[in-house]
Amino acid sequence: MHMVAKPSGGMQQVLKLSLAATFCYVVATFYFGLRAHSLALISEAGHNVSDMLAIVLSYVAVYFQTRPATEEKTFGYQRAGVLAAFVNALTLIVLAGWIAFAALHRLATPEPVQPKLMMYVAAAGVIMNGVIAGLLWRFSGDVNIRSVFLHMLGDTLSTAAVILGGLAILFTGMTWIDPVLSMIIAGMILYSSYGIVRETLHILLEGTPKNLQLHEIRASMQSVEGVLNVHDLHVWSLGSSSHALASHVTIAEMPLSDCSAILEGINCALRDRFHIHHTTLQFETRGCETTHGCAAPPELEVAGGHAHHHHGHSH
CATH class of the missing domain: 3.30.70.1350 (Cation efflux protein, cytoplasmic domain)
Structure with a gap:
């Protein structure tokens, strides 16, 4: 009977650190997003909530993957991580739809924003998400961890876009830039999620592995x-x-x-x-x-x- 190799303790420690940092950033982004009247920042908070869910699910999956095979689960719990990645990606697709809808509404009824506050909060997010994405990259061979890595990488890029958007609003006063940024973020989320859904669904349906002929x-x-x-x-x-x-x-x-x-x-x-x-x-x-x-x-x-x-x- 096959025994599943126990994931390294480093993987679990990185997930714990990612969860704590992401929670703090969600609270800060949502609070300052409301203060700055920035839909882009509030979208980032929602994106990071999905990241928290992704990290929690991935951590649970890593735990289950360490459990040995039994007479009832003869292959063990190797697909726990695949299932977690599948659920993560589906939640991201739903979130992308919500962000796009909110952005369209904001385009129809624009609101003034505080670009400097947007930029400060986004800069903190770039640093945090960039560091976490770098730590997760070491374990990205696992589709479960790779789904979390893509979450964090997407956040790094989208928060960098928020900085540029805040800079553009500061110099031009064009408030429509904020909802347009939100729509771009939604598109990035959708794009990264689609690949994970396709890959994990292929595994769950027991398709031939993509790298094998x-x-x-x-x-x-x-x-x-x-x-x-x-x-x-x-x-x-x-x-x-x-x-x-x-x-x-x-x-x-x-x-x-x-x-x-x-x-x-x-x-x-x-x-x-x-x-x-x-x-x-x-x-x-x-x-x-x-x-x-x-x-x-x-x-x-x-x-x-x-x-x-x-x-x-x-x-």
Whole structure:
């Protein structure tokens, strides 16, 4: 049974720090947004509330990913992070719609804003979000953490835009710049969220991992000496970076010891070239009407791999 590798304590510490800093910034942005009558700042507060939700969900997901597999959850909780990222991205899409709607209303009924206050608060946000995004980047190989990283990176860019907008309002007096900035922020949120929704939904629907090509995997398996054919081949993701494979493999009738050598060759190819450690391989024999297929016993599994259920298949 596969055991999920425990995420580093550094990942959890970064998420805790991000949560505390984001909470403080949400309170400050909302308060000063109201004082400055800036929809752009209030939009930033809403964006950062979604960041808080993202961080909380991601932290919970990291916790669940450390839990071992059980008889009820045989693959453990590897998809907890994927599910958290999916929920995060959906909340961002809803938030983007709300910001765009509020910005259109503000364009119809413009209000005076305080550009200097906008710029000061936004500058603090650029520094905070930039630092957090830099810390999260180290763990961005995980789609769960990457969704939070994109939140913070988007915030860094959008708060930088608020600074430029405040500067433009200060020199031109054009208050419509504030809601236009809000619409730009909404567009950035929507763009970053769409990619996460698509990637996580692909994993949840057990699609073939984007970085793997099924024909290449089949060719690699069939190149192992003794393999005649590979069919019923399925590859899917357990988590953001953990893949599994199930397949039928046709071989010629041979002694059991030769079968185990083929099994080892296939698993080595899958592990070394494609980083697939979870395999379920069912051997079928060709040209044999009376015997049952050969199966490699558990003690002959490849060291360091996680190949399971190497069944025989009768003909």
